[in-house]
Amino acid sequence: GAVVSQHPSRVICKSGTSVKIECRSLDFQATTMFWYRQFPKQSLMLMATSNEGSKATYEQGVEKDKFLINHASLTLSTLTVTSAHPEDSSFYICSARDTINGYTFGSGTRLTVV
Amino acid sequence: QQPVQSPQAVILREGEDAVINCSSSKALYSVHWYRQKHGEAPVFLMILLKGGEQKGHDKISASFNEKKQQSSLYLTASQLSYSGTYFCGTQRGGGSQGNLIFGKGTKLSVKP
Numbered sequence: 537g538a539v540v541s542q543h544p545s546r547v548i549c550k551s552g553t554s555v556k557i558e559c560r561s562l563d564f565q566a567t568t569m570f571w572y573r574q575f576p577k578q579s580l581m582l583m584a585t586s587n588e589g590s591k592a593t594y595e596q597g598v599e600k601d602k603f604l605i606n607h608a609s610l611t612l613s614t615l616t617v618t619s620a621h622p623e624d625s626s627f628y629i630c631s632a633r634d635t636i637n638g639y640t641f642g643s644g645t646r647l648t649v650v
Numbered sequence: 651q652q653p654v655q656s657p658q659a660v661i662l663r664e665g666e667d668a669v670i671n672c673s674s675s676k677a678l679y680s681v682h683w684y685r686q687k688h689g690e691a692p693v694f695l696m697i698l699l700k701g702g703e704q705k706g707h708d709k710i711s712a713s714f715n716e717k718k719q720q721s722s723l724y725l726t727a728s729q730l731s732y733s734g735t736y737f738c739g740t741q742r743g744g745g746s747q748g749n750l751i752f753g754k755g756t757k758l759s760v761k762p
Binding site: 578639640641 | 652682684689690691692693694696697737739749750751752753754755
């Protein structure tokens with residue numbers, strides 16, 4: 537089945553630094569990938585839609601200068617949290633749509649900003 | 651528009667049945683169901699496309715009523731492994747570009 541690899545799975549960083557999260561579709565090509573954020577005991581909130589070769593589309597209220605998205609190839613999208621602050625601590629999950637099984641999610645990245 | 655899920659939480663004994671509902675105020679193209687265990691990413695269960703579709707595998711099935719803009723997930727003879735939070739995700743457009751918007755989730759706890 538379709539596999540989406542996401543890493544790192546956990547990262548702890550100091551306030552003010554930047555963190556890059558990678559999302560790869562391993563056995564299929566994904567022209568579109570999606571980035572979600574999930575706070576404890578809450579739902580997944582769509583942050584942005586990442587389009588291969590073009591600019592990402594951000595949801596209302598998501599700062600595009602803070603959450604940089606790059607989708608340089610059909611199998612890789614990256615999310616960079618710039619100048620991270622403790623309130624950015626969350627569970628970040630990417631997903632991609634394959635042709636059979638709907639949306640496949642990565643394993644998620646738990647970001648802790650100290 | 652975020653779909654509305656009900657109930658918010660349900661506690662079952664092993665072997666009991668449960669129904670989780672998902673409704674939208676807007677017309678839907680598809681409904682997706684996922685289960686998420688604590689600390690893990692969501693796992694795909696099934697997708698239903700418009701047209702009165704019903705699907706199921708093992709003892710988990712779902713229906714999609716396009717006219718009522720709602721979907722229901724049916725868990726039959728629940729097992730301990732069914733515990734987790736169930737999310738429905740709705741898509742208003744077709745194609746690979748459609749955004750999936752998730753409901754707030756239904757926490758299911760299955761007790762021995």
